[in-house]
Amino acid sequence: MTRKAIWITRRLSDATLERAQRDYDCIINWDDTEHSADQIVEMSAKVDAIIPCHSEHFSAEVAARLDPRVKIIANHSVGVDHCDIPALNAQGIAVTNTPDVLNDATAEIAMLLMLGAARRAVEGDRIVRNGEWNFWSPAFMVGKQVTGARLGIVGMGRVGRAMAEKARGFGMDIHYHNRSRLPEDQESGATFHETLDSLLPQADFLSLHCPATPETAGFMNAERFAQLPKDAVFINTARGALVDEAALIDALESGQLSAAGLDCFAKEPGGNPQLAKFENVFMLPHIGSATVATRDAMGFRALDNLDAFFSGKTPRDQL
Numbered sequence: 001m002t003r004k005a006i007w008i009t010r011r012l013s014d015a016t017l018e019r020a021q022r023d024y025d026c027i028i029n030w031d032d033t034e035h036s037a038d039q040i041v042e043m044s045a046k047v048d049a050i051i052p053c054h055s056e057h058f059s060a061e062v063a064a065r066l067d068p069r070v071k072i073i074a075n076h077s078v079g080v081d082h083c084d085i086p087a088l089n090a091q092g093i094a095v096t097n098t099p100d101v102l103n104d105a106t107a108e109i110a111m112l113l114m115l116g117a118a119r120r121a122v123e124g125d126r127i128v129r130n131g132e133w134n135f136w137s138p139a140f141m142v143g144k145q146v147t148g149a150r151l152g153i154v155g156m157g158r159v160g161r162a163m164a165e166k167a168r169g170f171g172m173d174i175h176y177h178n179r180s181r182l183p184e185d186q187e188s189g190a191t192f193h194e195t196l197d198s199l200l201p202q203a204d205f206l207s208l209h210c211p212a213t214p215e216t217a218g219f220m221n222a223e224r225f226a227q228l229p230k231d232a233v234f235i236n237t238a239r240g241a242l243v244d245e246a247a248l249i250d251a252l253e254s255g256q257l258s259a260a261g262l263d264c265f266a267k268e269p270g271g272n273p274q275l276a277k278f279e280n281v282f283m284l285p286h287i288g289s290a291t292v293a294t295r296d297a298m299g300f301r302a303l304d305n306l307d308a309f310f311s312g313k314t315p316r317d318q319l
């Protein structure tokens with residue numbers, strides 16, 4: 001079989017790149033430079049497959065212009081909101097993702113954000129770091145207790161369930177909303193809410209773990225933030241598109257939210273400078289899955305999907 005050519009749009013883990021270069025003729029974007037729609041289209045004429053990240057956008061407009069040489073987009077991400085899958089499929093292009101392998105890493109970051117936001121980690125670090133820690137009082141740096149509190153999870157898929165498992169270690173009472181109720185053995189005692197209207201008033205802490213789709217775009221709006229208990233803590237490790245950031249800012253300003261922990265933003269890279277003025281907002285630059293082990297596993301899963309496709313099989317993660 002002749003070696004296939006692939007375009008790897010970002011610098012993936014060393015182990016992934018080593019295996020990719022062993023098995024394919026690779027064009028690698030070593031510097032992680034951004035590519036415009038025109039550049040993506042131009043690159044597509046040079047390869048049989050693309051391994052992109054969530055940062056490359058394959059809209060219907062781009063899909064229609066891709067070179068027919070490209071047969072598969074093997075995403076290095078579980079989220080596929082950057083891909084118009086029906087439009088890509090209509091061009092005869094298969095699309096895969098990398099589910100499962102990033103559940104724990106992402107749930108770790110959600111826990112970190114939850115703890116950091118609730119216990120005022122950013123403010124505390126700043127005070128010590130800047131030499132501003134010049135007194136102590138029992139009323140100093142008081143936060144919100146996580147242990148025993150009620151956690152609302154929106155989206156009880158693989159990452160949502162990993163989050164629930166870790167939060168149970170903190171004695172949290174887990175409530176969730178999902179398109180459908182989980183089987184009892186997967187619920188592990190969590191309380192199902194058929195609607196957001198029912199879940200949100202229960203959620204002292206609310207963590208998003210659902211995909212960004214046209215249906216979920218901006219669903220965390222002013223009305224939804226107002227349904228949370230006063231002083232709730234809001235966590236987002238899913239996608240920025242799920243949140244109306246102006247409404248989030250209002251909820252922080254009014255004290256409806258006591259804190260927020262965010263790994264995802266409407267604008268990435270960059271985030272929202274308006275959010276940076278709040279000391280009770282703990283922000284990270286979309287690093288939910290950024291551990292060595294998980295990056296290797298994501299890269300290998302994308303390559304497994306490519307290998308299957310080019311040997312005539314249906315890739316395990318074909319969407």
Ligand code: DGY
Pocket residue numbers: 053054076077078079080102288289
């Ligand atoms: C994902 O896999 O969707 C993560 O957000 C990283 O891209």
